[in-house]
Amino acid sequence: MNMKKLPMPTGKDIGHALLIGLWFMFLTFPLLVIKVNPGEQTVSWRWANMLWVGGASAAMALAGRLIVAHRAARAEHPSPKPGWFAVQSTLSQHFTPDRLWLLGGIIILIFLALPLMFSTYQVNIMTTALMYVILGLGLNIVVGFAGLLNLGHVAFYAVGAYTYGLLHLHFNLGFWIALPIGGLMGGLFGILLGFPVLRLRGDYLAIVTLGFGEIIRLVLVNWGDLTQGPSGIADIPRPGLFGLDLSLNQYLIYQYYLTVIMMFFTIFVVNRLRYSRLGRAWFALREDEIACQAMGINKTAIKLTAFSLGAAWAAMAGVLFAAKTTFINPDSFTFMESAFILCIVVLGGMGSITGVVLAALILMLLPEYLRAVAEYRMLVFGAVLVVLMIVRPSGLIPAIRRTYSAMR
C-alpha cells in the first residue's frame, strides 16, 4: 500500500470533527451517562463515558475526513507504486490455471496438518468454523447463485440436526444413516416451502422465509411430545468410525477431518454446479427473470432446485452439528444464526466460493480470538459488518464472472 503522508487537518476539518463529537455526546447522553439504580432510587452520572464518546467520535471523524481527502488527492495524481490491484494481478500471474493445483495442494495440506500443529481446543473451534463454511456455501447457492434472498436458512439446518436427533431418539439410528436421510429431509422441506413461495418477489420472499424459520423453531419448542421441547435432545452419539473406540480427543480430531472432507466435497460440488447448465440458468435467473422465461428456462423448476439444494446442504450441516455437539435444542436455531450465515455469504462476495470460505473463517475465528475483549465482541462484530459493507459492498472477494477472452 502506498503510505504517503496524510494531509494536515485544516481548521474546517477540526471544526467538523468537533461538531460530530458534540453530536455523539448528545446522542449517547441518556443511555451511556445516566444509570438509574431502581432499588435505592439513586442516579449515577457517568460523565467519563461522555468524554470518551466525544473524543473518540471526533478523532474518528477527523481521520475519516483526512483519509477521504487523501484518496481524492491521490486519484488526481495517480502514484506509480503498485497498489492492491497490482498485488492481485501478480498473484494471478503466479497461479495461472495450470499452476492452480499447486495452490490448492498447499491449502489442502494446511488443512490436513492443522491438528498436528494446534491443540484440540483450537481444532474444535476450527471444526465449528468449517461447518459455517459448509452452511455458507449452501446458502451461497440460493442467495449468491440464484439471487433468492433466504432469511430462514437456519430452519433447514434445524431440520437436519433434529432429523438425526429424533432418528436416534426414537429409532436409535446412527450418524451415517442419518446423514443422507437428513439431506433428503432438508431437500423435501425446501421443496415444501419453496413451492408456494417462490413466485414472490425478492423482499417478500425474504420475509416469508424468515417467518418459516421462526415457525420451525417455535414448533420445535412447543411440540414437546416429539422434540422434547426447549430442553432439547441430549446424548446424541458422535459419528462412528468402523466401530472403533475413540477417546474424546481422537473423536474431535476425527470430526475435524470429517468436516474438512465434507467441506471439500461441498466446494467440489458447488464449483462444478457453477458453470453447469443449471448454474448458468441460476445466474441468468438472478439477472433477469423475464429474459430467462423468454429463453425457455422453467423458472419455477430452476428456483426450486436452487432452494432445495441449499436446504439439503444446510440439513447435512445440521446432522454434522448434532453429531459434533451431541446436544441440540431450539436455541441453536434462532434468526440470528440465519443472519450470521447470510452475513458470511454477502461479506465473502455473493456467488464467490473463495470469498465465502474466507468470510466464514474470519467471522467465526475473529470472535473466538476477540475473547480478550469478550464483552465487546458482538458490538465490534456489528460495527465491522456495517463498515465492511460501506468499504467493500460487493464483498471481500467479489465473484468473477467467467468470460470468453479473445486473447486465448
Added chain:
Amino acid sequence: MEYFFALLFSGLTKGAIYALIALGYTMVYGIIGLINFAHGEMYMIGAFTALIVSSVLSIYGLPLPAILLLAGLAAAIWTGAYGYTVERLAYRPLRDASRLAPLISAIGMSIFLQNYVLLAQTPDFVSFPRLVPEFAFLEPYSAIITSSGLMILVVSTLVMATLTLVIKFTRTGKAMRATAQDRKMALLVGINVDRIISLTFVTGSALAAIGGLLIASHNGQINFAIGFIAGIKAFTAAVLGGIGSIPGAVLGSYVLGLTEAFATGYVSSDYEDVFAFSLLVLILIFRPAGLLGKAAAEKV
C-alpha cells in the same frame, strides 16, 4: 362474552403498538426500498430512554402526567436522533449499492445497537414504572379494558391521524410521497431528497419510540432484546398490509394483533407467533402484494 371483548381489546392494543412500529418500516421501505432491520432497535432504545428519563424525573418528584409527557418527548427526540445517525452512518453511503448490502449493514447496526444498550445499561430485564394513571371511570370495565391499554389506543390513533394529515397535506408530506414515487424525478423538481429520507427515518424512529414507551409501561418490563421480535412482528404487519402503503401498515397491524389475541385466547398461547407467521405466509401466497398493496406489473 366478556372474554371475547377482553380479547378484542387486547388485540386492538397489540395492533396499535405494531402499527406505530410498522409505520416506520413501511415509510422507509416506501422511500428507499430498504428493510430497515435496525428499526426494532429504535423501539427498544425509545423504551430505554423513556425508562431512564422517567426514573430520573420521578426521583426529583415530578407529578405523573408531567413525567409521562416529558419521558415521551425525550424518547421521541433521542430516538429520532438515533434514527438520523443510523441512516447517515449505515445506509446513506450504501444508497446506490446492491440490494443486499444495506440489508447486511442494517443487520450489523441491529446487532451493534442491541449490544450497545446491553453494555451501556444492563443485560437483565428491568422493571418499567407504570406511567399511565388508573382512570377511575374505567373501574366497572376493569376485566375488559385497562387504562394503559386505553392510553395506547388513544395515543396511537392520535399519532397516526396526525401523520396521515401531515403526509397528505403539508409540503413536506408531498415531498415525501414524491420521493417515494420516483426519487430521481423528485430530485429534478428541486426536492432535497437526502433531507426527506433523513426526515423519514427520524419520524419513523420517533413513532417507534412512542410505541416503545407505551408498550413498556403496559407490560411493565424491558430488556435490550425486546426490539427484535417486536420489529419482526411489525414488519410482518407491514408486509401483511402491503409494504410501502401507510394505511396498509395500520390495517395489517390490527389484523395481526387481533389474530394473535384471538388465536392465543381460543386456541393455544404457545403458538402465538406461529399464528402470526402462518397468517403472513397465507396472505402472501394468496395476495402476494399484501392486503392493500397494488400488484405492480413489471415492465420489460
